[in-house]
């Protein structure tokens with residue numbers, strides 16, 4: 001892996017040391033600088049990452065939006081149950097209900113293709129900031145700036161992929177509007193499901209316990225990566241062979257104890273720690289409340305239609321679970337924003353920054369209006385949000401409209417040169433886009449979809465002014481608009497529920513689509529100009545904010561004279577901390593290791609607190625084998641630790657001081673949901689499943705001892 005200029009990116013702020021560094025999702029280029037030995041690491045930091053040799057990071061992969069680690073020389077991956085959920089769901093039916101009963105492949109041939117899944121392994125990275133920003137001209141409009149940057153990023157990606165056949169390239173924005181790094185990934189497209197515990201283990205506690213501590217969820221699964229017999233990346237084929245990772249992570253069945261040093265490697269998705277108070281206000285007053293309200297409603301609709309029908313509930317399960325996850329996280333963030341007064345705290349920091357800016361006339365000239373300008377963009381967004389959010393979610397909530405939209409949008413975009421297309425429709429991405437859509441299409445349930453459309457139209461009818469000139473939507477202003485009849489007519493005259501028809505539509509030109517008699521497509525054609533207008537508007541905002549945030553980083557670096565790391569952006573990061581208790585509120589202390597006894601105590605026999613009989617029996621017999629926690633005499637279930645994580649860290653290996661896998665990260669405590677905006681050593685706690693529970697469940701309870709053996713655990 002090539003050394004890069006990333007260091008200078010991170011250390012823009014002419015800093016000397018990283019302070020008390022439990023905060024921080026460090027880019028791997030920084031690992032050598034963190035003084036990890038003094039913090040508790042027992043191996044050499046170069047064993048975690050060294051550009052010139054194989055190291056731990058070669059055993060880490062990205063599994064769709066999650067993280068995983070290779071735990072055998074034969075491509076076996078450990079990740080979360082919730083990360084493999086979609087794969088388990090698509091393989092399930094009411095009579096082969098792997099979600100309910102769990103799944104175990106006794107041999108490799110019995111492993112099930114995880115449709116729509118990909119695995120990536122970071123191979124190299126290179127700073128390309130100069131190159132990307134060289135295309136920006138001072139005279140450009142904000143929207144043109146966004147487009148120029150995006151085009152240059154795509155060109156660099158294409159060039160890197162052409163030079164490295166079979167690899168996947170991605171230019172990641174590290175500091176908004178300022179720094180860009182090109183990552184090269186090995187890209188695996190044949191992924192299979194190997195083992196999943198029943199949901200009563202993998203999702204024990206369900207949404208009630210999600211984002212909470214204490215926790216008793218066995219949130220893990222095993223998958224396997226496959227490649228063509230010659231080692232090249234290939235889509236599913238029977239003759240494919242298990243991928244041989246350069247390195248796999250050693251599993252330690254000894255586990256951990258309170259105050260032990262741990263670290264995580266993974267692909268954290270997105271944080272917003274370098275954003276302003278105006279952004280936080282926007283989140284607090286506009287976006288998060290909207291999400292909570294919208295998702296609660298959608299979940300209710302799915303619950304209603306799936307209530308007495310397992311086949312329907314299965315169709316909804318993945319979607320409703322991910323909505324519930326984000327809904328609850330958003331509530332946690334709202335609570336945290338209010339309780340910790342984060343907006344006020346950031347305002348106070350910005351007041352100091354403003355003073356610093358104004359203390360020098362050149363600086364004032366350059367940055368004087370910066371914070372106000374950023375606030376101006378968010379104010380404009382806040383004002384437009386009620387209508388724009390509803391329009392955006394119209395083609396999201398209603399899946400049929402979503403498919404019709406994707407079909408038409410793809411057809412329109414295909415008319416343009418590849419490089420100018422929206423990224424998801426470029427030649428290098430279209431297969432994946434279509435695959436995902438077809439997977440969602442299989443889960444379409446028309447009665448639910450009708451309710452979704454009904455609800456969104458009702459919301460849109462409130463925006464009388466905005467919809468006045470929007471084709472199709474303007475009818476909502478008329479008293480004669482008979483919503484139920486219109487919806488029935490739409491669904492009766494559309495083929496979005498028919499897989500073959502959808503595939504045919506995907507081949508058509510915009511003209512052919514416009515001439516088709518599919519009612520959903522017809523509506524999309526009418527609505528399309530409005531979506532194009534909003535897309536352009538978003539590019540303009542993105543361009544403005546990109547430029548402004550780029551300047552903010554510059555002046556903050558001058559001001560703070562201390563270090564900061566880039567926000568999470570789904571690139572490989574390292575974070576470290578300790579297995580540690582915390583006090584979420586006055587008078588309450590929560591200890592960091594839960595046990596099987598807690599599972600039994602919580603079990604009511606009613607969802608989501610049902611426990612398989614086998615586990616109850618083994619618990620009664622204290623049949624724990626060597627997976628007992630010496631201090632409690634119990635099987636440990638989950639652990640809590642002070643690392644810095646966010647979504648995307650799901651599935652990250654929890655590694656001990658020796659770099660051995662002792663658990664799998666899957667969540668954060670409720671208070672830690674505001675990690676995404678501000679980390680704090682008092683409340684930021686991540687949650688993982690203890691490896692001893694994983695091994696006990698897999699081997700002792702479900703008898704998959706061949707997998708333990710494969711992981712080197714005898």
Ligand code: ASP
Pocket residue numbers: 325645646647648649650666667668
């Ligand atoms: N469970 C989380 C998720 O939604 C992980 C996290 O955000 O910490 O991905």
